[in-house]
Amino acid sequence: MPSSFRNFFLLTHFMEDSTTLKQEKENQELVEAGQPWEEMVTASSQDPESGLSEPPEVEQGPEAGPQTRSSPPGIPQSGASTPVDDLTGPGASTPPSPPQEPSTSLSPLALARQDFMAPWQSNKTTSVISEAGTPPSDHLEQPSDKGESTSHQTCQSEGNTFQLSQQTKCHLYGPRDVSYNNSKEKELRFAISQEKDSNSNYDLDQPESGASEMAPNMLEIAIQNAKAYLLKASSKSGLNLYDHLSEMLTKVLDTRPENPVDIIENISQDVKMAHFSKKLDTLQNENEMLPTYEIAEKQKALFLQGNLEGADQELEDEITEHALPNVMESAFYFEQAGVGLGTDETYRIFLALKQLTDTHPIQKCRFWGKILGLEMNYIVAEVEFREGEDEEEVEEEDVPEERDNGDSEADEADEDELPRSFYKAPQAIPKEESRTGANKYVYFVCNEPGRPWVKLPAVTPAQIVIARKIKKFFTGRLDTPIVSYPPFPGNESNYLRAQIARISAGTHVSPLGFYHFGEEEGEEEEEIEGGRDSFEENPDFEGIQVTDLVESLSNWVHHVQHILPQGRCNWFNPIQKSEEEEEEEEEEDEEKEDEKGEEPDYAEQEVGPPLLTPISEDLEIQNTPPWTTRLSSNLIPQYAIAVLRSNLWPGAYAFSNGKKFENFYIGWGHKYSPDSYTPPVPPPAYHEYPSGPEITEMDDPSVEEEQAFRAAQEATVNPTEENEETEEDEDEEDDYD
């Protein structure tokens, strides 16, 4: 760029020299010279295409220089008999290109010189023609001619260089014409075409122009060289500066940004980049846009789904109406609280849920929330299947216990040879039956609305217990293995299910009285062990004042069972075994327990808060209350709703407007802890063998000890042969020592 600028400055220097020349000559002219100028100037100012006469940035002036100069050359110097009109000679050969060139000069906001040009171009052709019409040098006309000629002297020279060097380039101006599709330009072009006609008249006149002098010739050659340089194609890119500049200025004039001088470099870069991206469009765009189209296709399927169901629809209508939740209504309320996914996204989820309920036999369905992941997110739906239509799950064998027994028996046979390992894996706590406890609901997830829903497996207590001890991000792919310590039994789908269970148990709340226990007959035994686990909607629920809901946490209750430390909601006593097993293994168990001393004689029953406990009983986390309540709007409290935000599980929200309520979760799926996470330490290593005298190492006795021992022995058993033997033995031992 700098070198080109330099050239432009050179050109302008030339121009300025010529202008000074012109100006001197103008000054020599009569005062009348001023008038035509004024006419022209006024004409230009009146001109609607005032864009041309706008004072442009000077920087662009030099750049525009060559182009502006291109404008006038076409217009011949009529009656150019003064010595000033040296250049008219060359200008005599007016090629067809110049008429087009003027159009290019229209675009650049150029020098003050443009003021000369503009009026010249926008002039009514009549004035030109009138001036041209009197070829004989009229004194009165001369000034005007001179005015034109002086102004266009340089232009002509430029035009000459244009013509001489770049005859072939005239077609380039064509595209530029095309780009100037502004109405303004059209008018100008029209004016120019009229001038064209007049130009032809000039051709006859040009030969009459005078001879050229030497100095202007030099100028002209210099300008030619400059322009030739500008048009030289770059060896790297095949572009040339002249075209690049013209394209750039085209772009600037088309887009008309503010303060273009400040961003001219960026525009230049963009223009260059535009050159090269054309060829690769078809290749690159295909790859990039495919996923967008895929998703759009899938989501289009969502929109069409409703029409595909045939006759069954009427029958299922009754049920599906209950099943499908009013997601948009809940979303509206949550939006009041400042929580939500955006209307567009929520609607797509709504449709996806509809698709889910249509394809599966679902009794109740709820939009549980969204869990964010590293690569993809999960949209979770909480579902309750219709009675008796549960999908059967593969039964898992309770292998660990039996296997242990088998191993221990085999080891017994080898007892003499190998020490027996006393390790017995703690009994696997069986998972809860479906529809009870932590497995009360079935969860479906999908990565994005439109993608197929995947059912998450039921959760086992072991998974919950370990999920409490680890903290991992979700990646978004259900089959990712979870690498952690303690090792998590399962992959990401299990971990996700475990976290969902914990979040539900911890944060699903409802206003007091919304749910109540069902019939209270004959359930005392269950009460003692695990508390009631079923509840129903209370038809007599009258609603609670929103302000009450906000002020006091005791107006909200948990309606999901608390998960015990064991990992289940209902306590399972691991010591309870079937009667047969107890008889067989009773003795063994007792032995093991005695030796190990680790297992208690009976497991303490773990108790958790019963169902429908008010959340005011929740524990604080280091001085932080577990819940934060807020009214959704302080400005309009009459219609505000109560919003509950969990501090224990950041991202869990609940709202209620007194009668309706809903829970929602959006977040990463982790519990909050003010302290940083510390991974649990591995347990101490087990004793491999029982310590006994046979395998315990002992230090070899020192010399003094042995001598003392020997002395003691000698003292007691002297004359016997055994003493001698022992002495010999001891001697031998001494030798070994």
Next chain:
Amino acid sequence: MDAESLLLSLELASGSGQGLSPDRRASLLTSLTLVKRDYRFDRVLFWGRILGLVADYYIAQGLSEDQLAPRKTLYRWRRRPEEMATQTSVVKGRFMGDPSHEYEHTEVQKVNEGEKVFEEEVVVQIKEETRLVSVIDQIDKAVAIVPRGALFKTPFGSINVNRTFEGLSLSEAKKLSSYFHFKEPVELKNKTLLEKADMDPSLDFMDSLEHDIPKGSWSIQMERGNALVVLRSLLWPGLTFYHTPRTKNYGYIYVGTGEKNIDLPFML
């Protein structure tokens, strides 16, 4: 996010779930405009929301002409104090929501008295306001990002908004190297000569996200098909950066508790 495009930006950032309620949105729109006028900022950004236990803080930042100049941060439209207390890092737990709330922190300091050196427990009181200030500053330094090409540096050294920025292309948008930290660069000098040769001095004058430690502390996702790219920080959960490829829309917002996720290495 720019105050001018607040509504659109909120819609684009809604994938993380936390947004603004309609009445907050409305009040923010008006108050941000007033702030811009009163403080004569060139651009006003709505920085985000810090959730406190009792109340939330709504934070805005005003930028002057030079984009990397120190920004003025306002919460609830009161100018925050200038000083930055580094000792606030010891304060753990949630924000209260009351700027005048004071945290008490007992520090064990060594006090020299004559020739004896003994330890004394000093109770340091830290105002929540200062804590807020330092947290915002930390978040800005750590995770405020802009796409490559959105800002450019003039030869005079000032940094301006690039008005011809037309957005990243799709392939660029998926790469971490197309995003820069919105702060003074720290790592630039450590780059190899080869890398430096490829850099454009007017565009590549900030640190890119590629070399953030720990690796993987950014989650980059495409939402809505390929129509929106969302970056979420895992180090400061709650910071969401969104950008629509091939358009000028981009921005970031922080909605969260204002606590750093120190467990990040365990979680990856």
